[in-house]
Amino acid sequence: MEVKNDAVKILVVDDEESLREICKDALVDEGYQVLQAEDGREALSILAANDDIDLIVSDLRMPVMNGLELLEKIKEVNLDIDFLVMTGFATIETAVECMKMGAADYLPKPFNINHLLVKVSKVVKARRAKQERKRLSNIVRMLNLSNALNAQLDLKSICYEFVLQVQRNFSPESAVLFIQKDQGNSLGKAVVRGRLFREDPDFFARVQKLAQDSLENGSSYLLDKTRAQELAMFSGQEFPYSMLVVPLFSRMKKVGVIVLIRRDTQLFTNDDLQLLSVFAAHVATAIQNAKMYTRMRDQNIDIIRSYAKAVEAKDYYTKGHSERVAVYAIKLGSYLKLDTKELEALYTSGVLHDIGKIGIPDHILNKPSRLDEEEFEVMKSHPSIARDILSQVWSLKHTLPVVYHHHERIDGKGYPDGIMNGQIPFLAKVISVVDAFEAMTSDRAYRRALDWEKARDILLQGSGTQWESDLVDRWVKLVSEIGFDNIQNDTQDNTLHFHRSH
Incomplete structure (x- = not known):
């Protein structure tokens, strides 16, 4: 960046x-x-x-x-x-x-x-x-957390999984997750890890009081021996620790508080506080939705989409591109009579296919003219970046071949591996066709959107060399049947329908 x-x-x-x-x-x-x-x-x-x-x-x-x-x-x-x-x-x-x-x-x-x-x-x-590496690392951490939480359906499992993820990412000596009780505004301990909280009930009581204040005030705390003395519950007390206290809110509703603590030989940082706040926001939503099992898949898809939007936020001209590619892929997949599992894989892959562009410098991503050879080589690295990100999230591994190979060509002249028709995953070939169609029919920094006839002609010209002939023919036929204007205007409605019916 x-x-x-x-x-x-x-x-x-x-x-x-x-x-x-x-x-x-x-x-x-x-x-x-x-x-x-x-x-x-x-x-x-x-x-x-x-x-x-x-x-x-x-x-x-x-x-x-x-x-x-x-x-x-x-x-x-x-x-x-x-x-x-x-x-x-x-x-x-x-x-x-x-x-x-x-x-x-x-x-x-x-x-x-x-x-x-x-x-x-x-x-x-x-x-x-260093900051860029940290940013990419944090994206992976959030993806892993979201995946781990969405794999759990009950409140107890979500709480234990969240604390486990926190321990892995922040290495606290002790941790406690408090959850807002259903009746009243008091907090109850959901998960406690580490000997410190268990062996010192008085200290734990003061921590719980601070957690209650944190939830009531909506305030996070990063405490050390100096800052702790500013708080009444620790004033005059020995405090050889570093502590993070972050409230959990979901849709403005109080959910709970997470507290992490280390000895002061290894202090937490403001970056830790910010990342824990993001973690807290994710788990708060998961906790609120713990009893709504049928909504867990929708939550997972919304989180995935947010990562695609993080890429699109870097480039005004690609706003909504990944979502439209995903919906077009579902349309073509349905037309090909693919099963539900394949359609879900197409949708997820469509949303995530450009996630690797988060690692592409802005001056290349937003260049208002054609990329030169050196810049294009940098741009061609985005499938590899996407693979590095998604390979660390086990539930998204089925999308790896699709996302990684969606810029391959039938004639072997694509990237990143230059493989040919029979070696390219079928779903990647589907994404390739609709990705090219969406890119051609949308405004870009270096040109205006092409009309349907021009985009159709380019697809047909590349049939059998860049794209698989049968998929191009099916897509051209589908767009002709539905109508170019209708297939563009219908993306949002079809996205909602897909969520409800799958």
């Missing part, structure tokens, strides 16, 4: 004002947002007021609080901020100490300003790459 420099915020910390100004001017010229502090203490104040700082460029030797002390404070509270050290004391020992403390890089003084820019660019690029 391409990120502009103006989205990157840098804090320059140095007691020498002239050097700060030089650094600021150079970084601003490169498009970065820049804040300044004259020592570590002022830097901490700025960090308290700004939670979106990406990088600190700091001198080591400063009054009040030096660079190493600032770095130590940042690591102590586990802030996700990269740190670039500047120092006039360029010794190997100092460099090693900084790197052991978690500094991203080291810049000896005096330095050429271009050297600073190169170092900053290197750190920023590494940060972006």
Whole structure:
């Protein structure tokens, strides 16, 4: 994902004002947002007021609080901020100490300003790459969670499965899931894991009180030994922990609270809090729907569609594309008299066929003209990215061959594997035809939508080389029978009908 420099915020910390100004001017010229502090203490104040700082460029030797002390404070509270050290004391020992403390890089003084820019660019690029990997990893985690929850039909199983997934993804020492009781507003413990909550009833009672407050106020908490002292139930008490407290809400209804705790030697982060909040939203819905077994499949499909929309949100011109491909695939599959299982596989594959584009840079995905050869090679990687994502979700493994091979050609000139007609999965060939049809008859960044006659002619020209002849003939016949305008306008109604009847 391409990120502009103006989205990157840098804090320059140095007691020498002239050097700060030089650094600021150079970084601003490169498009970065820049804040300044004259020592570590002022830097901490700025960090308290700004939670979106990406990088600190700091001198080591400063009054009040030096660079190493600032770095130590940042690591102590586990802030996700990269740190670039500047120092006039360029010794190997100092460099090693900084790197052991978690500094991203080291810049000896005096330095050429271009050297600073190169170092900053290197750190920023590494940060972006790390964030992108984390984003893709989180998508996989959410898909796995959704799949695991939807495999359970009763409340007890959902609660145990959710806590199991939380343990796998966050590695807490102890965890407790509270569920809102049917009568009244009090919380009851649904699942408790770990010895801490079991062995210290008084501590557990205070945690339950905090969970109740969290649910009543709709507030999440990320606590450490300092922040916990601000709360009445922990004030004056020893708190050698790191704790996450997240309320569960579904459609504005109170459902419960999840609490995770570790020793303070391994602190939770804001990223952990955000991801747990997403997990909480998923399980809240699952809990609310636990007794409505017939609605579980609809919930699963809605979650799958949300991932496709995450891709489409990156590209205005493909809004609704995956949903329409899925519905067209069902229409063609029904026309071919495929069974219910195959139709469901077609729908899921249609919704997910472009999920790999979430890993394609925006400047390629949204380019208003044809892609050059190098850009097209990047675009061709999206089936492989989709395979990597979906292969980690066991219930979606049946869609892997369809999604992975939907850009193959009958003549073997497609991608990613260049396989030929007999080797291409049948459902992938179905998706290929309707995907091409939808793309041709919709607006794109580089051209307007084609009319039915032009799209039909292109399909017929590619029959037997790009697409399977029989499928092209069947699709052209179906569209001709239904009518081009009708088949476009009927997508939403058919989606709803598919949900109700399957």
